[in-house]
Amino acid sequence: MRIEFKMEGGLAHFPGLARPVCIDSEQLSQEELVELENLVEKVRFFELPSRSAPPTKGAADYYTYTVTVKAGGRRHTVRLTDPMEDANLQRLITVLRTRAKALHSP
Amino acid sequence: MTGEANHRFIPIRCILPPHILRSIAEKGRPEQRTKALQTLATDGTFRALRAGMPTKGQAVRRRFGALAAEGEKQRTIFDAHSTQTLPGDVVRIEGSQPTGDLAVNEAYDGLGITYDLFWEVYDRNSIDDEGMALNATVHFGQEYDNAFWNGERMVFGDGDGDLFNRFTIAQDVIAHELTHGVTADEVDLTYFFQPGAMNESISDVFGSLAKQRVLDQTAAKADWLIGAGLFTVNVKGVALRSMKAPGTAYDDPVLGKDPQPAHMKDFVRTYEDNGGVHINSGIPNRAFYLSAIELGGYAWEKAGRIWYDTLRDSRLRPNSGFRRFGRLTVSNAGRLYGVGSAEQQAIRNGWDQVGIVIP
Numbered sequence: 001m002r003i004e005f006k007m008e009g010g011l012a013h014f015p016g017l018a019r020p021v022c023i024d025s026e027q028l029s030q031e032e033l034v035e036l037e038n039l040v041e042k043v044r045f046f047e048l049p050s051r052s053a054p055p056t057k058g059a060a061d062y063y064t065y066t067v068t069v070k071a072g073g074r075r076h077t078v079r080l081t082d083p084m085e086d087a088n089l090q091r092l093i094t095v096l097r098t099r100a101k102a103l104h105s106p
Numbered sequence: 107m108t109g110e111a112n113h114r115f116i117p118i119r120c121i122l123p124p125h126i127l128r129s130i131a132e133k134g135r136p137e138q139r140t141k142a143l144q145t146l147a148t149d150g151t152f153r154a155l156r157a158g159m160p161t162k163g164q165a166v167r168r169r170f171g172a173l174a175a176e177g178e179k180q181r182t183i184f185d186a187h188s189t190q191t192l193p194g195d196v197v198r199i200e201g202s203q204p205t206g207d208l209a210v211n212e213a214y215d216g217l218g219i220t221y222d223l224f225w226e227v228y229d230r231n232s233i234d235d236e237g238m239a240l241n242a243t244v245h246f247g248q249e250y251d252n253a254f255w256n257g258e259r260m261v262f263g264d265g266d267g268d269l270f271n272r273f274t275i276a277q278d279v280i281a282h283e284l285t286h287g288v289t290a291d292e293v294d295l296t297y298f299f300q301p302g303a304m305n306e307s308i309s310d311v312f313g314s315l316a317k318q319r320v321l322d323q324t325a326a327k328a329d330w331l332i333g334a335g336l337f338t339v340n341v342k343g344v345a346l347r348s349m350k351a352p353g354t355a356y357d358d359p360v361l362g363k364d365p366q367p368a369h370m371k372d373f374v375r376t377y378e379d380n381g382g383v384h385i386n387s388g389i390p391n392r393a394f395y396l397s398a399i400e401l402g403g404y405a406w407e408k409a410g411r412i413w414y415d416t417l418r419d420s421r422l423r424p425n426s427g428f429r430r431f432g433r434l435t436v437s438n439a440g441r442l443y444g445v446g447s448a449e450q451q452a453i454r455n456g457w458d459q460v461g462i463v464i465p
Contacts, residue, residue, distance in 0.1 A: 008378050008379050008380075009379055009380060009384075010251070010252045010254075010384075011252055011253050011254065011273070011279065011282075011333070011346060011384070012333070012346040012347060012384050013365060013378070013379040013382070013384040013385050014361040014362055015361075015362030015363065015365050016358065016359070016360050016361045016362030017360070017361060017362070018362075018378060018379070019362075055256070055257070055297075056256055056257030056258065057257055057290070057294065058255070058257045058286065058287070058289075058290025058291075058294055059254070059255060059256050059257040059286075059297075060254065060255045060283075060286040060290075060297060060305065060306070060309070061252065061253065061254035061255060061282075061283065061286070062252075062254045062256070063252055063254075064380075082190075082252070082254065083190055083192060083246075083256060083261070084190065087189075087190075090190045090247070094247070094248055094249075098249075101266075101268075101269075101360075104360050105359075105360050106359045106360070
């Protein structure tokens with residue numbers, strides 16, 4: 001499995017944090033890989049619409065995430081904005097954000 | 107199904123007047139406090155719903171506005187308990203004593219100073235000028251590095267503790283979020299490209315003014331930083347943005363370098379960040395700063411008044427960019443202080459110095 005993750009927006013634009021990252025299953029521990037695979041399955045990632053519902057009118061400073069998952073010969077990209085209602089989707093993004101931040105750190 | 111099954115009877119809501127509920131909310135046992143707070147908050151929510159109904163007609167708006175007492179804040183702080191479920195549990199309501207939770211108290215106080223700026227200086231009664239309840243949720247998500255306005259409420263994360271502190275730590279950030287509500291109510295500047303950057307700049311302007319006013323700072327004394335205190339000691343930077351010197355707020359190995367331009371010649375063309383809304387806002391931010399410095403004294407008095415009147419100007423449209431906003435500020439300065447006045451010239455000079463020439 002391979003995941004591409006990009007985070008934009010928020011209260012400020014930080015060029016360092018907005019850099020896209022690539023998370024390859026080979027870089028992950030067995031435990032991390034199992035959690036990510038489970039979350040991808042639980043949120044039915046490959047069936048998600050390519051864009052989540054647009055933010056409420058007037059909303060501002062929300063994060064937008066672009067996530068591409070390649071696994072088992074399939075590939076799908078979704079664009080999501082905070083806040084998200086699905087707890088598993090929230091967890092997936094939290095895991096990816098944490099991983100991305102670690103990759104951004106020198 | 108019986109009628110009884112369709113109704114949840116909540117005695118505490120039916121019997122007790124608000125002042126008793128407030129007393130229980132402060133002095134009762136934990137379960138009593140929770141019920142009393144929820145009841146009081148529900149009452150406020152209904153009032154907010156009435157005041158916030160999507161009515162466009164001015165006459166109808168005024169009718170609802172008559173229900174709200176002018177100048178009376180109505181703050182409710184909710185706790186999401188590190189989940190991303192909104193709104194969370196009510197933990198502090200208007201008039202109740204501080205809790206032991208710093209984020210709760212900072213949100214409460216921050217909403218208060220912002221309300222006071224709009225009410226006491228610009229005669230605006232809350233977000234919608236109709237006394238709308240101010241609702242904020244703290245402790246949103248786990249190690250959540252952000253604060254945002256979701257169209258109805260302000261939401262604050264705790265930060266990861268590594269790069270960011272809690273997002274309620276900066277009063278100007280709280281005021282920034284509340285101002286997004288004000289802008290949405292007045293003109294709803296499209297959150298993309300220049301109108302979006304103008305939207306962001308307006309939030310920075312009134313965010314900074316709320317902070318300057320509570321600190322009793324003149325334009326010359328103010329730091330003109332947005333979000334000072336948000337970064338931990340691990341970050342090489344002082345704040346999220348600098349209105350005085352856009353592009354200089356941080357330069358850090360992880361966050362990167364502050365990307366804000368200070369002049370139109372450096373305008374950033376991008377699709378990132380909703381078309382650079384937090385990037386190019388540096389240009390109108392600096393125009394405001396320069397005008398306020400030239401005007402002298404307290405920035406919220408003249409420059410702030412001109413910006414506020416422009417935000418309410420019917421000639422401002424959802425697709426307005428920097429030039430149109432700038433032209434309207436010069437027009438409003440002329441209306442308020444006289445055509446050809448020193449005030450009008452100061453506003454024109456501010457825009458001129460960031461590369462926006464207004465005849």
